[in-house]
Amino acid sequence: MNRREKIFKIFNALPHEVKRELLSRWHDGQDNNSLHLVSRKPSQEYLDFNSNSVFQMQYELKWYQELDSMDPTLKTQLNKDSKSPLMVFIEEHRDIAKKETDWILAMANSSSVAATIITTLAFAAVITVPGGTKNETGLPFFSGRNAFSVFIISDALAVVCAVTTVISFLSVYTSQYGVRDFSYRLPTRVITGLIFLTFAVLSLMVAFGTSTLIMAAPHRPFELALITIFSCIPIITFGTLQIPSLFGMLKSTYGPSMFKCYRRDG
Secondary structure, eight states: OTTOHHHHHHHHTSOHHHHHHHHHHOOOTTOOOHHHHHTSOOOHHHHHHHOOSSSHHHHHHHHHHHHHHHOGGGGGOOOTTSOOHHHHHHHHTHHHHHHHHHHHHHHHHHHHHHHHHHHHHHHHHHHSOTTOBOTTTOOBTTTTSHHHHHHHHHHHHHHHHHHHHHHHHHHHHTOOOOGGGGTTHHHHHHHHHHHHHHHHHHHHHHHHHHHHHHHHTTTOHHHHHHHHHHHHHHHHHHHHHHHHHHHHHHHHHHSOOTTOTTOOOO
């Protein structure tokens, strides 16, 4: 049953009283109960090829929390080494937690740099508006065009989303990285930062495209078509590389439980 989701789902279909009775009876020669067993770290090969979660610590915590919810008394029992299941979990997963912490911090660092660059570009673009401004009034020459309104809105949105991305990932640096933080708090902060970074990239490219439309549309339609196609390349590249991982994070954090199938409360 250890880390075998399909077998565990069948076990999970049993009435609650039966599950609790079976779990309470099981002990090995070292007085480890079933929660001690699930607290042990699986092989790295299993985590790399069988884990259904982008966050490995989150995946491991799901197993621990699911078994703990079936019989809360298990977490208070000690084995012959006087260790509780949580103590075993922390000791066994120290390397995984360190590896995942480094990975999250590296992602936060690189994403913050990207967001800072987007903020700089978008802020500079709104100061030097396409076509310049009128000397008499200081208003942009193309302020009456619909494309200019799209440019201003998308550029402002790029700044807001990029700054929010930096704030989200700054909160990652200030986290205490406790064991339970890997279950929901840290994934939520990473997901929030990546979502706003995605919108920042999209908004920046829309602002770039509309500024090109304002300047070149009346005179150079061929060049406009080429620039529009080229401006889609960063969006497609970013989406191809980041969106699948982001969806995986959303599914593992907010999606249905991997133990939900066949479950009943009988």
